[in-house]
Amino acid sequence: MDKKALRKLAQMKRHELPPLLKAQFDENIREQLMKVQEPYQKIGLYISIQDEADTRRILQHLLDQGKQVAVPKCVVREGINTLDFYWITGLQDCIPSRFELLEPVAQPSRKAELSELELMIVPVVGFDLEKNRIGYGRGYYDSVLCHFSGLKVGLAYTMQRVENFQPEVFDIPLDMILTEQGSL
Template identity: 90%
Template sequence: MDKKALRKLAQMKRHELPPLLKAQFDENIRSQLMKVQEPYQKIGMYISINDEADTRRILQHLLDQGKQIAVPKCVVREGRNTLDFYWIEGLEDCIPSRFELLEPVAQPSRKAALSELELMIVPVVGFDWRKNRIGYGKGYYDSVLDTFPGLKVGLAYTMQRVADFEPEAFDVPLDMIITEQGSL
């Protein structure tokens, strides 16, 4: 199967996850991520939507711990999809935007340089055992992961694992993928 078909299959599986089971899986993922993030102070992370692994409780927990959190805003620069990150103090610093996302208000004084971030938590649509990630196919995360110097962690459910696939030249494997069953 090609990446497009694998993406569709992984999304379908994730969408079929019953809400109570999803909540349990999200708690398992949150618990594991709390151990991984411990040494990091400046964290970039996505705000989950729809049936993605939930990050909203994680985000609040990290802020309560005094961590600095930067969340992405989708932008197009020089004809290429990319992300700018902005420091937030809570979800109230974000507004709804395209793709059903909550994005930070783009205040220049709150813009985070990618080099400042120590840990990047990214959404995963599908993944293989080699930690290759399938995203939504727009290239936003690919544009930052290739130069991100810190730890790259994806959050997903085990059911989103797909057959090994040949990554494209711009695909960047993750350092770790955390699922409800553990990490790889």
């Protein structure tokens, strides 16, 4: 199967997850992430949408712990899809944007440099056992992961694992993928 077909299959499986089971899986992932993130103070975190592994409770927990959290804003720079990160104090610092995302208000005083982030938590559509990630296919995360030197962690459900995935040259493997069943 090609990457596009694997992406669609993984999304379909994730979409079929019953809400109560999803809530339990999200809690399992959150508990694992709380252990992983402990030594880090400056964290990049996506705000989940639709049936992605939930990060909204994670966001609040990190902020309650006094962590600095930066969330991404999709931008196009010189014809390339990329992300800018902004420090937030809660979801009230974000507004609805394209792709059904909540994105931070782009205030220059809150802009986070990629080099400041110690841990980046990224969305995953599909993954393989080598921690290769299939995203949404627009390249936003690929453009920053290749320059990020901190810990790269993806959040996904076990059912999103794909077989026979051939990563492309620009695909950056993650350091860790957390699922409801444990870490990879």
